[in-house]
Amino acid sequence: MENSLQARPDLTKNQSLVMGALAQANAPLSAYTILDQLRDHGFRAPLQVYRALDKLVEFGLVHRLECLNAFVACRHPECEAQEIIAFTICEACGQVGEISDDSLARRIKKVAKETGFQSKKSTVELRGICQACHAI
Amino acid sequence: MENSLQARPDLTKNQSLVMGALAQANAPLSAYTILDQLRDHGFRAPLQVYRALDKLVEFGLVHRLECLNAFVACRHPECEAQEIIAFTICEACGQVGEISDDSLARRIKKVAKETGFQSKKSTVELRGICQACHAI
DNA sequence: GCAATTATGTAATTGTATAACGTATATCAA
DNA sequence: TTGATATACGTTATACAATTACATAATTGC
Incomplete structure (x- = not known):
């Protein structure tokens, strides 16, 4: 373990x-x-x-x-590698997308560190309208 | 209204x-x-x-x-102006900090937009250890 | 004053999650 | 093979979180 x-x-x-x-x-x-x-x-x-x-x-x-x-x-077969994942939640269709963007992860880490905070676990959830639903 | x-x-x-x-x-x-x-x-x-x-x-x-x-x-008397706030939650002392960083907000918006997602409301919460508790 | 809106009080219910039991199964060392 | 340990499972009860439904006051604008 x-x-x-x-x-x-x-x-x-x-x-x-x-x-x-x-x-x-x-x-x-x-x-x-x-x-x-x-x-x-x-x-x-x-x-x-x-x-x-x-x-x-x-x-x-x-x-x-x-x-x-x-x-x-999880959608990414190998997503364990990702430290920070952002989820997009569509309020129309309910579908959830996963975004694992290194630059975003780095920025979150950096911003936290600037205040002396040691981040262990992050929650990033965006609610809105996905591309497909917006097209309708 | x-x-x-x-x-x-x-x-x-x-x-x-x-x-x-x-x-x-x-x-x-x-x-x-x-x-x-x-x-x-x-x-x-x-x-x-x-x-x-x-x-x-x-x-x-x-x-x-x-x-x-x-x-x-809310700690920021005028935080309504901020679109995206990141919260730091200390698992040792329970204190919550608010980070409103423009570059972070911009990056989140950008990353979402790249996938065609129209974000309305965001949740960014980091759990870890705050500076004060880490010093102990 | 009167209508519309907003705030309040109360009870019942639904939804989310865990505590505290006991039991079964797998693993491994002696 | 036995016994010790760890893990998984089943069940009941309970705690915690949030909303529905309905009735009543208070406030606001005309």
């Missing part, structure tokens, strides 16, 4: 089910929505979902969107 | 009480913590707090921290 950047471990049954639900949806899902979708597979309680989500987030396979209290499957 | 950038209106009794609780604390407070602190002043239900908070956030006097489900009094 010395490195949080582990090769993707085999998922347990519950983790696979939750991952599957998120991968199929192309929008974020709340824990309780996932629970409802998995009742047929034997899920009965929120904790089953939350425990799986905790692990999936730890593995870097799932992201948590703070401003929605919801979760999305 | 044509301009959200209004001169600070007089606060109502409930709004003043909630604002006072937040101003006195030098860390974010949850709505329910505020409720408990104001029970002596006649507060009985969460909605009284949430309604006041909604207005205070609208006035730009209070910020909501998504990753904490909590609220802080």
